[in-house]
Amino acid sequence: MRPTSTVEPQGNGDRDQGNGDRDPDRPGPQPLAPYVQRLAQRVRAFDRRRPLVWDLLLTGFYVILASTDYTSDGWRTVAPDPGVPEPLVIAMSLGLSLPLLWRRRHPLAVLAFMSAVGVVNSASGAMLQAALLQLIVLFGIALRLPLKTLGTAGAMMTLPLVVGAVRFPEDSWDAQVIPYLWASSLVALFGIAVRSRQDYTGALVERAQRLEVERDQQARLATAAERTRIAREMHDIIGHNLSVITGLADGGSYAAAKSPERAAQALQAIGTTSRQALSELRRLLDVLSDDVPATAELAPQPALSDLDQLIDGVRAAGLPVRSTVRGNPEPVPAGRQLAVYRVIQEALTNTLKHGGPDATATVDVAYAPDGVTVDVTDTGAPGTRAEGTGSGRGLTGMRERTSLYDGTLEAGPLPRPPGGWRVHLHLPLPSSIPKDSQTP
Structure with missing residues (x-):
């Protein structure tokens, strides 16, 4: 009989590839x-x-x-x-x-x-x-x-x-004693190793707990700081526009009997100012809302280029304002521009609230290589402001904005005569602040 030959099957390649190519989804022995x-x-x-x-x-x-x-x-x-x-x-x-x-x-x-x-x-x-x-x-x-x-x-x-x-x-004494001493030493070293491991693990757990507490504290501090910032922004937006609206309403009611055209202008200005305030407030609330973060209406913050519009609105409310600007505001960063704008806005708002019907204001802004200097003075009576009839949030907000950029702020009554109130602000530019004195 002719000897028969056997042919190895060709489908065992996966068996010959070793365990390294095993399908992870295939059931098999698991690590112990x-x-x-x-x-x-x-x-x-x-x-x-x-x-x-x-x-x-x-x-x-x-x-x-x-x-x-x-x-x-x-x-x-x-x-x-x-x-x-x-x-x-x-x-x-x-x-x-x-x-x-x-x-x-x-x-x-x-x-x-x-x-x-x-x-x-x-x-x-x-x-x-x-x-x-x-x-x-x-x-x-x-x-x-x-x-x-x-x-x-x-x-x-x-x-x-x-x-x-x-x-x-x-037997020799070392044959009876030394092996047992070696065993005792190994057991003691094993106990020390386990103890070190437990101490290390406990230190990691304690550190994780401490970091968790610090994280919660940082979150609470950040929340408090954000609430303060929001309150400051809302105070600046609503307080200023309501003061302008109040001035326009008082002037419109006074002119209604003698000059209906002036009264109509005052009402038109009230509508424009209130819509502007409502728009800014809605924009702020949309940014804070968690429901529609992607559709919130965003707009740039006020800058020094908007000072003329701010002063015109205050003038329309009945407060005569004379403004002087010296220098170029372009080198001033956006954050410092917002701080200067809000300080001037708050100073004029306080004059509208507390200066009296015959008050006038002067805004002097000077840009220099070392920083921005602002002087806002008025001829109003300082008594109500010194007595603190307001909430005090306005002056606090001005000081917070100033300290944020390592600036200086002075606010207080002017000597009599003629009296009045003065707000003096100086914000240094980043290039003029020493590195070791910059606020982190």
């Missing part, structure tokens, strides 16, 4: 580490909730283990003296295992007691393996107590070894 980690977390959580139950379980396990060593006569196979009385063996088995129940509350006392039992164990020649349970207490001492106590613990654990080496010098 996550399961072990979850199990350890559950054990630690149970230990925190029921420490006494855990101690009873652990102690009971080792008591049974020590008793099994006695009942099976396993200890006789390694004991230098197999003829040790059985009651003494039972007592030493319990003395080396039962104290584990109190190992966390009184670790040094438990180790001292177990060391004393260990001395009897070594001197009698039983050499029970339950003496190794002292390593569990040593681990707890390295994990929880000050590191200086490890010296005392090491001395207590070495004493039974020395007694056994002297009592039964069958």
Whole structure:
């Protein structure tokens, strides 16, 4: 018969490619580490909730283990003296295992007691393996107590070894002592490593909590600052326009009987001013709204180029204003331009409110390489302003805007005669401020 030949199938390429090309969606063996980690977390959580139950379980396990060593006569196979009385063996088995129940509350006392039992164990020649349970207490001492106590613990654990080496010098003393000392050292180092890990983890948790608290504090501070800014902007917008409307209404009512045309002009100016105020207020509220952030109507903030419009509106309200501008405002940044505009606006608004019917105002703006200087004076009576009939928010807002740009602001009455009120502002330009004195 002709020998038959076999042909390897060509569809096993995926099998020959190795495990590195395995489909992640295909079921297969999963890493063991996550399961072990979850199990350890559950054990630690149970230990925190029921420490006494855990101690009873652990102690009971080792008591049974020590008793099994006695009942099976396993200890006789390694004991230098197999003829040790059985009651003494039972007592030493319990003395080396039962104290584990109190190992966390009184670790040094438990180790001292177990060391004393260990001395009897070594001197009698039983050499029970339950003496190794002292390593569990040593681990707890390295994990929880000050590191200086490890010296005392090491001395207590070495004493039974020395007694056994002297009592039964069958082998060299280093063969009996050194391996146990190495094991004790490794257990102590393991406890220190776990302790360092716990301290590091606790420090990270504490830092995260502290950062969370600081984040909440920063959020609250930012919210308070934003509320202050919003209140300042609304005060500047509404307060100024309402003062202009009030002046126009008073003038219109006075001119209604004698000059209807002037009254109609005043009403028209009131409508224009109120619509402007309503538009600015709606724009501010639209920006603050969370419902329509993308459709909010945005417009540039007032700048120094809008001073003429501001002064014209104040004049239309009945306050004669003479303005003087020297220099070029172009080098002034937009933020400083807004601050200057709002200070002038607030000063003229205060004159409208408190200056009286015969008051006049003067606005003097000077631009220089080192900054902007503004003087707003009026001839109104300063008494009402000095007495603080208003809320005081206007002067506070002016000072806040000035301090934001490291400027200086002076506001107060002028000496009599002629009297009046003066607001003096100086804002330095960024190029003229030393770097070590700039506000962060």
